[in-house]
Amino acid sequence: MPALNETGLMATRKTAAAKAGTAASAGAAAPESPWKKTRDIAREREAKRDAVLRTAAQMFNEKGFHATSLDDVAERLHITKPTLYYYVKNKDDILFQCVSRGLVLLQEAIRGVGQSGGTAKDKLFAAMRQYAEIVTMDFGMCVIRVGEDPLPLESRKKLRAIKRELDMEFRQLIQQGIAEGSMAPCDPKMAAFTIAGALSWIGRWYSPDGPLSADDIARQMIELLSLGVCRSEAAQTTGKEKARQAGEAPVRKRAGKAA
Numbered sequence: 001m002p003a004l005n006e007t008g009l010m011a012t013r014k015t016a017a018a019k020a021g022t023a024a025s026a027g028a029a030a031p032e033s034p035w036k037k038t039r040d041i042a043r044e045r046e047a048k049r050d051a052v053l054r055t056a057a058q059m060f061n062e063k064g065f066h067a068t069s070l071d072d073v074a075e076r077l078h079i080t081k082p083t084l085y086y087y088v089k090n091k092d093d094i095l096f097q098c099v100s101r102g103l104v105l106l107q108e109a110i111r112g113v114g115q116s117g118g119t120a121k122d123k124l125f126a127a128m129r130q131y132a133e134i135v136t137m138d139f140g141m142c143v144i145r146v147g148e149d150p151l152p153l154e155s156r157k158k159l160r161a162i163k164r165e166l167d168m169e170f171r172q173l174i175q176q177g178i179a180e181g182s183m184a185p186c187d188p189k190m191a192a193f194t195i196a197g198a199l200s201w202i203g204r205w206y207s208p209d210g211p212l213s214a215d216d217i218a219r220q221m222i223e224l225l226s227l228g229v230c231r232s233e234a235a236q237t238t239g240k241e242k243a244r245q246a247g248e249a250p251v252r253k254r255a256g257k258a259a
Contacts, residue, residue: 049087051077057098057142065095065146096155099148102139103162106131110169120176121183125222127173128199132218135203144203167192195225 055076059068070091074081088094109130113123134140148159170192177183202217212220 045087052084052087053094053097053101054138056094057102057138060095060098060146061138061141065091065150070094092151092155095142095146096148096151096159098139098142099146099151099159100162102134102137102141102143103159103166105134105137105140106143107162107166107169109134110166110173114169114173119182120173120180124170124173124177124183125226127170128195128222128225129215129218131196131199132202132221133214135200136206136208136214136217141203141206144200167196170196198225 052073056068056073059072059076063072070081070084073094074084077084088097110127113126113130116123116126118126135144148156151159171188174183174186174188174191178185178188199221202221206214206217
């Protein structure tokens, strides 16, 4: 190896020092490039899958399950039919996912209010409000308008198991209300069926273009289910007394003028 002169030796040392400094900097926490790609592929895929399911639920609610094809869903999403299969298995899988999402929304809502404070009556009314709201949404409406009937037996069993849990959540709230005295004694099973059935039917006839919002509907339904359509004996007596007094007032006035 040829000998290095002083100038060459100094240059070699500077180069080595520079490399060492670079290595030391690399060993420390190097600043992250602001141009680094941050795409979350899993999140993007889930968002697209949600779009597929939500669009399918909307079409099932509008046209019915059997009248809606995967070609229809793909066309509304402006994608090809083969692209759908990247996110779902088949049409039955789409319906199963739509209905299960709707049921889980209902279940989480009822369990959430069940863990909140207040009386059982307060919790029941809060659950009823959320139930009424959810069945006006895409997945909740799909539970009511389509349901699990078109699906294979095993899928139906899984979804009906969630429905049974929902029913038990309602029954427990009613039982607690009876125990604390905020609700009248009744058959909790019959009461739960009546409440869930009435609220579920909203999903059949509700239209976002109608005169009532989901909140308006929920408020009126709760009032009807909690108070009924008949007035109490005390309210009827008060009403009759007011009507009698209103009818007698003009008569007394005319009698006074005649005198």
